[in-house]
Amino acid sequence: MRDIAVVGIGMTKFGELWQQSLRDLFVEAAMKAIDDAGVDHIDSMYVGSMTPGLFVGQEHIGALMADYLGAAPVPAMRVESACSSGGMALRAGFFEVASGYSDIVLVGGVEKMNDGADVTYALATAADQEYEVYQGVTFPGLYALIARAHMHAYGTTHEQLAAVSVKNHKHGMMNPNAQFPREITRDQVLKATVIADPLTILECSPVSDGAACAIIAPIEIAKKLGKPVIKIIGTGAATDTIALHARADITTLNAVKQSAMAAFKMAGKQPKDIDLAEVHDCFSIAEICIIEDLGFTEKGKGGEFTEKGHTGISGQIPVNTSGGLKSKGHPVGATGIAQVVEVTEQLRGTAGKRQVKDAKVALTQNMGGSGASSVVHIFQKEV
Amino acid sequence: MRDIAVVGIGMTKFGELWQQSLRDLFVEAAMKAIDDAGVDHIDSMYVGSMTPGLFVGQEHIGALMADYLGAAPVPAMRVESACSSGGMALRAGFFEVASGYSDIVLVGGVEKMNDGADVTYALATAADQEYEVYQGVTFPGLYALIARAHMHAYGTTHEQLAAVSVKNHKHGMMNPNAQFPREITRDQVLKATVIADPLTILECSPVSDGAACAIIAPIEIAKKLGKPVIKIIGTGAATDTIALHARADITTLNAVKQSAMAAFKMAGKQPKDIDLAEVHDCFSIAEICIIEDLGFTEKGKGGEFTEKGHTGISGQIPVNTSGGLKSKGHPVGATGIAQVVEVTEQLRGTAGKRQVKDAKVALTQNMGGSGASSVVHIFQKEV
Numbered sequence: 001m002r003d004i005a006v007v008g009i010g011m012t013k014f015g016e017l018w019q020q021s022l023r024d025l026f027v028e029a030a031m032k033a034i035d036d037a038g039v040d041h042i043d044s045m046y047v048g049s050m051t052p053g054l055f056v057g058q059e060h061i062g063a064l065m066a067d068y069l070g071a072a073p074v075p076a077m078r079v080e081s082a083c084s085s086g087g088m089a090l091r092a093g094f095f096e097v098a099s100g101y102s103d104i105v106l107v108g109g110v111e112k113m114n115d116g117a118d119v120t121y122a123l124a125t126a127a128d129q130e131y132e133v134y135q136g137v138t139f140p141g142l143y144a145l146i147a148r149a150h151m152h153a154y155g156t157t158h159e160q161l162a163a164v165s166v167k168n169h170k171h172g173m174m175n176p177n178a179q180f181p182r183e184i185t186r187d188q189v190l191k192a193t194v195i196a197d198p199l200t201i202l203e204c205s206p207v208s209d210g211a212a213c214a215i216i217a218p219i220e221i222a223k224k225l226g227k228p229v230i231k232i233i234g235t236g237a238a239t240d241t242i243a244l245h246a247r248a249d250i251t252t253l254n255a256v257k258q259s260a261m262a263a264f265k266m267a268g269k270q271p272k273d274i275d276l277a278e279v280h281d282c283f284s285i286a287e288i289c290i291i292e293d294l295g296f297t298e299k300g301k302g303g304e305f306t307e308k309g310h311t312g313i314s315g316q317i318p319v320n321t322s323g324g325l326k327s328k329g330h331p332v333g334a335t336g337i338a339q340v341v342e343v344t345e346q347l348r349g350t351a352g353k354r355q356v357k358d359a360k361v362a363l364t365q366n367m368g369g370s371g372a373s374s375v376v377h378i379f380q381k382e383v
Numbered sequence: 384m385r386d387i388a389v390v391g392i393g394m395t396k397f398g399e400l401w402q403q404s405l406r407d408l409f410v411e412a413a414m415k416a417i418d419d420a421g422v423d424h425i426d427s428m429y430v431g432s433m434t435p436g437l438f439v440g441q442e443h444i445g446a447l448m449a450d451y452l453g454a455a456p457v458p459a460m461r462v463e464s465a466c467s468s469g470g471m472a473l474r475a476g477f478f479e480v481a482s483g484y485s486d487i488v489l490v491g492g493v494e495k496m497n498d499g500a501d502v503t504y505a506l507a508t509a510a511d512q513e514y515e516v517y518q519g520v521t522f523p524g525l526y527a528l529i530a531r532a533h534m535h536a537y538g539t540t541h542e543q544l545a546a547v548s549v550k551n552h553k554h555g556m557m558n559p560n561a562q563f564p565r566e567i568t569r570d571q572v573l574k575a576t577v578i579a580d581p582l583t584i585l586e587c588s589p590v591s592d593g594a595a596c597a598i599i600a601p602i603e604i605a606k607k608l609g610k611p612v613i614k615i616i617g618t619g620a621a622t623d624t625i626a627l628h629a630r631a632d633i634t635t636l637n638a639v640k641q642s643a644m645a646a647f648k649m650a651g652k653q654p655k656d657i658d659l660a661e662v663h664d665c666f667s668i669a670e671i672c673i674i675e676d677l678g679f680t681e682k683g684k685g686g687e688f689t690e691k692g693h694t695g696i697s698g699q700i701p702v703n704t705s706g707g708l709k710s711k712g713h714p715v716g717a718t719g720i721a722q723v724v725e726v727t728e729q730l731r732g733t734a735g736k737r738q739v740k741d742a743k744v745a746l747t748q749n750m751g752g753s754g755a756s757s758v759v760h761i762f763q764k765e766v
Binding site: 044072075101121 | 442457471478510618622625637641755758
């Protein structure tokens, strides 16, 4: 398998972007990534998107984006894995380059959620339609169940959950692409409108429009492009039961554990080797479970670990320096690649005020549904 | 890049399958393919599907199918490229095995179209939502425009178009999995209800439920499984403008030409080396354009070539021995893999009454939209 590096990155601002359509968003991010890479062509494209069909009445967006990017006839396909569509697009593109079939591949993600669609229903299609959605459960409800179970099993407090949102907004303030770049306090989180008890609106990631892209290439090409070489040293993906009720323990996200294990094994790394991580904080409780299941802290200790500041920018393991899904925004298909944009900035040393000192190894974790799928990548700066 | 073979195939009957849900269909095809391969596990899965979100309110079907197949935690992702989603799933799985990351990969496709959704709208999302669908154009209309242009440019007759449907139904009669396994006459085609002039209902592929799966593996594993080894010797994909109006010549499907060129180059083959082909006859005119753009006959001569019987089972180049989309049925995401099922049967010599004599090299061509994407694979029996 060939060694592969991220050679270019680009993203739009995340937010309610009424002036830009689905295709506008993707093309903006793609042009930025191509420009950043300094390449004169791409060999192929992967577009991650969860449900452009339900959001804006458009499927077939691999071909659409190739056309509007002016890249046709290059091969293009869309990859979907609910909110982990972006991460899976990177993984699919990785395999194409790793196989030796192609050299320069664009991997991206996009979602246009603010365009009049029934967002709650559209997102619910990532859950089990027959056994969950039909009964009226939606994602805030599913994650609230996880939160209650976690509180019950490990004594996690609501204050600890709130600490995730407070921390991510603090980081997001320093991200010019963030949808909500403003500080929030613990009290504001706790006293905000309850969406699904115990989760308040300030513990739920927002509805966002946006796109993010990255260009990947074999390391020999990366070395010629004049930027720090950010190698992708591990990829892992895994699945779990689609329905929450079918799991032995809903406080453990088995797909996160399994995908991390595969990526760590491939990379020859352990959790302690990671200098920073972007993880899928779709709800405050998600980040708590994920940092436990990635092995950054003991099972059940994620709340305490967060409350103590260990996941802040100058903590033991900075998590979501970008602001995460909560503050940066969560255009679902774009999220997995926006994570790649952040870790690439961090490893290049160009993350500005958000910069983690001496960052050399970073991890991204992108999740679908209530954890039915997860994809982890590990990146290392070539020195 | 490693050499890869198809080691197992399975499909459901295609049709209006009211007793089976989306997940039932996929699991049935997957179990058949696993059983046919004789493997005791799979390393990963790709599920091709066009729009399960619009058809049955379910996205995230990579994880869903892994779960219901009992395969979780194996990695799974959905691939979408409109009606070429199945072929693209094979291509994505091919890269994963070719890279050396995984050995035994399940690639499948599924669609459940008869479940109450607005099928015409759902399918139209494969066209340009902003410049075509919004104006009221749907696929029969787009292909009717291609048909009229072809008739005008090359003198193609309606009788010649009808010959495609007659031939494919003749083949489909011999396929136990076909949705419409019955003969039709040229007169019946010409006198049937007009859908979009000149195309009648007997020139349009039907609305179908169904699934198809294949297992692929490196050739060393294939050789141990005791079945004829069917190598995948070429893969090619390409895109074109999403909207028909943006093309210089709507009678030429450039994505078909480009994807074929890439696959032929990789395989070291030419059109004359192909013993049989499964192509994307979503409408009668599509098969005419495709056999021209694949190089089986001269541009503009596809109608005459078909009318003369050259694409019949004992013709120069048998096309759609399975019955094609027209007679076998077209559950859109499943079609690309159903093509693989047919060519594998043919190359194994197990196609029964449909068997093409001495078939050694076969081609599949799967298309999305009005030709905005196309994917071609070439298969060769290892002797």
